[in-house]
Amino acid sequence: MSASTTEGNPPANKLVADAHALKLAAPNPLQGFWRGLPTLCHNLYTHRQLVWAMCMRDIRLKYRGSAFGYFWSLLEPLLMAFTYVAFFWLVKGSQDKAFALLVVNGVITWGHFASVAQRCQSSLTGNSGMIESIYVPREIYGLSAVLSQLIMTTLSLFVSVPFMIYLGIPPSWELLAYVPAGLLLATAFGIGIGMGSAPWNVLNRDVEYFFNFITRAGMFLSPVMWDFDSLNKSMRHIVAWNPLLVPMEMVKKGITGRSLNIDANHIVFSVVVCLGMMILGLGTFRRMEGTVVKKL
Template structure:
């Protein structure tokens, strides 16, 4: 167990070059290039603002901001799952021919998505300031913990699904629909208050619920997250990570035979 951590650490250069390759390679060839990283969330915001402030008026104040501060973290989570599922089969040439700790691939995938989200947060913060909503720097330390929780969760699921997808290719396609359903079942587009009383408990079994709520507390309500969300988010993150890690560890030995 200790050995594998040591080994992954010794392959840190591979992780960083895979991340660089992914981030720099993503928009290669497009005219706006890396600028898309910022443009993408901004355009998304424009669409949501148009739809929800002009066409379908929601009863929530500054709904576009309410949605936007949750949507950016959600996109990070969704890409951990859907992109993560194919991170092993997408690199089958490497897996088939070269030895390296297989964990490197999901780690690199999640890190590159994380960096993407952090860059999007620059846009989020600028929008919050420009819109007059304002920011509260004093609650930002909590942000680090929430990001960490979400990363544990995303990484655990990326490991789980990337390993399963090697054996069961249809997983990749199932996950597309699963993440869509998951988004609607998480308080991304609405607040937890809108959920019927008797379902709230059930609602909190969704590991993304406390995380989204915490993000919104920090950015939208400019306050510290509730302690219970904090604990719940951590517990979920750790459990999912352990499960993902174990399943991945069990399956990785046969990757090269199946691919």
């Protein structure tokens, strides 16, 4: 029989193939703070299709059932800015001609930071159904929401185009350099705050409510309705402690084509804080998510 030839001598190549195909590994290994970051980059690369699919789902669902759809992302900052401009016109009288444009972009950038942070913060609590039925690296829930927010914010920045035409501001190199840089810095800070607090938010929802207050109060401490250039020297040193000052000024100045009037050490401070916060937040998230999932 042909079977007897294989007795006690199993087909070696098949076994090797099986052992290779069925290599066992921990499905969700615990990782230290620093190991987390390289792993995250690798995970995001291998799951890039999922990140994109979830990002598109977000965008598709955002304006579901509304007649204006995408135009709301232009209309909303415009209406907000109109309210602020009208208010300041009532209180202070005449204004810089580009004031409305500056306020619109301040509103957009601050709103971007707040949305990024909030959506990262609620990424564990809001996706509990999915998290409890399938394991994918859990940063993906927050970071795909960040990607969709980045796309929507970029689209809403186009609201500036009619202002720029009306004011006769040509697109400048500042626009191409400052606007993406400022937006990415604000995103990094938002990811840091949001991802770092997401596990705490599972343990205690008060984190979310407290942060809602921070986003409202922080708006007044950031250059949304005021302008860095209009402050005196001592005030400038105080507001420069706000890490979002530089990214927001970058977007505003970039759009209006003005130069950034901020000391180099303030810029370095802001860049270090924003990127450092992102690393700290992602590391905290990776370290804690495995434990807090049991609390979902």
